[in-house]
Amino acid sequence: MSAKSASNDVSKEKLVADLKVVVADAEELLRATASQAGEKVSAARERIQASLATAKVKLSDAERALLEKTKEAAKATDEFVQDNPWRAVGIAAAAGLVLGVLISRR
Numbered sequence: 001m002s003a004k005s006a007s008n009d010v011s012k013e014k015l016v017a018d019l020k021v022v023v024a025d026a027e028e029l030l031r032a033t034a035s036q037a038g039e040k041v042s043a044a045r046e047r048i049q050a051s052l053a054t055a056k057v058k059l060s061d062a063e064r065a066l067l068e069k070t071k072e073a074a075k076a077t078d079e080f081v082q083d084n085p086w087r088a089v090g091i092a093a094a095a096g097l098v099l100g101v102l103i104s105r106r
Helices: 003-032 039-083 085-104
Strands: none
Touching: 003 039, 039 085
């Protein structure tokens, strides 16, 4: 997996998390204004509910796509390790060495 792809996955995860917060906040706002009367408030509440329903569907789709990409990356990694066990050990050792050097500098 490239660094750009990993960055995109992190961005997507953050976007999904942020959207969940927005949806939860909007639902709470709807509950808080449930006792409010008036034609404009009622119309706004209906539009928000419709938008929330759409957002929930899109959020679910985004989570599903992110999960599929994660599974694909895990499968590709597993296949690489199975096909190249010594190379994988070498890469892990090099990464451990780099992390050890970085940590010891603190």
